[in-house]
Every structure is written in C-alpha cells, then in structure tokens.
Ligand SMILES: [Zn+2]
C-alpha cells in the first residue's frame with residue numbers, strides 16, 4: 001500500500017493492482033482531515049481495511065464514511081470500518097437502493113450491506129469541507145467529492161485516469177456510458193487543481209482534458 005498526500009488535508013491510499021486480491025485492479029481510497037476529524041471516502045475490499053485502520057487512527061478521529069457509489073470494490077470495507085469505529089456510512093439514495101437489491105457488481109446478501117447506509121446530504125458533506133456532485137452513468141447515484149479550499153476533486157469511477165489524460169470508466173461495469181461521459185462535463189465547471197480517480201493516476205486539470213475525452217469516447 002502506498003500513501004500519497006494530495007494536499008494539506010487529503011491523503012490517498014493506493015492499493016496497487018493485485019496487492020490485495022489477485023485479479024483486482026489498482027484501488028485508491030481517500031482520507032479527508034477536518035481539524036482532527038477523519039472522513040473516509042470509499043473503502044475498497046474488506047481485505048484492505050486492516051492496513052487502512054492503522055493510518056486512519058494515526059491521522060485523527062474517524063468521523064464518517066462516504067462512498068462514491070456502491071460497487072463491491074468501493075464499499076466492501078464499510079461493514080468492518082463502520083462497526084469498528086462506530087461511525088455512520090453515507091451514500092446517494094439511488095446507490096442505497098442498488099445496495100439493497102444486492103445484484104452484481106454491487107455486494108450480494110452474503111456481504112451483509114443491507115441497512116448499512118444513510119442518505120448522503122449536502123450538510124454532512126460540508127462538515128468535511130467538501131462539496132458533492134451527482135454524476136450518473138457508471139452507476140445511477142454515482143457521486144464525486146470536491147475539496148473547495150484545496151481544489152482536489154475525487155472522481156471515483158466517473159473517469160479512469162493516467163497522469164496525462166482522462167479515460168472512460170471500465171465499460172463492463174458502466175451501464176450507461178453516454179450518460180457517464182456527459183456527467184463528466186461537470187469537470188469544466190468545477191475546474192479543480194488536481195483530479196484523483198479510484199483506479200488510476202492523479203493528474204492536474206487543464207481545459208483540454210474533458211473535451212478530448214468527449215471527442216474520442218462519446219457515442220453520437
Ligand atoms: Zn464502479
């Protein structure tokens with residue numbers, strides 16, 4: 001596991017491809033500090049929590065969990081972390097609905113995710129110094145998180161990224177790619193400094209990034 005400090009208050013924990021589960025892609029999760037409170041954005045697989053816990057507690061007091069969406073690779077650690085720290089977990093209501101339905105690529109009933117999540121609100125997100133935006137397509141209630149002060153945008157699976165360009169999310173897990181690419185237009189409204197995705201490299205924003213993605217990947 002690699003730890004990268006993205007800005008004053010934001011840490012990214014990167015689990016390289018294959019480091020936790022043999023076939024898994026690289027998975028990034030984020031910790032956002034607000035004074036001594038720690039907000040956790042996505043958790044990865046349950047196998048990742050043991051290492052994660054050490055760093056969460058070293059940083060401060062765990063306060064709440066937010067998830068970008070309910071796919072397995074983003075939330076399977078929620079069960080353990082929420083219980084261990086006795087903190088609430090929040091997701092967009094459309095994602096909660098999918099999680100309750102328990103159909104792949106969401107966790108199944110064996111993963112015991114039912115009833116784990118409360119509805120994400122602007123108020124709770126604001127307490128963390130963040131703003132959230134709903135960006136459907138990859139999943140119905142996919143949500144991205146922006147740290148206004150430090151201008152870091154955590155995009156989940158809205159994009160995959162290299163250190164130079166934006167790519168679409170993984171096709172196999174994206175029911176509406178056109179909607180997802182359209183949702184990505186929010187990037188040019190936010191104009192962050194740094195973009196950090198769940199399965200790729202971090203990159204600096206520029207005004208060409210989104211138009212290139214839309215040009216190459218948006219189906220007409
Ligand atoms: Zn996903």
Ligand SMILES: [Zn+2]
Pocket residue numbers: 071073074157198199
């Ligand atoms: Zn993912």
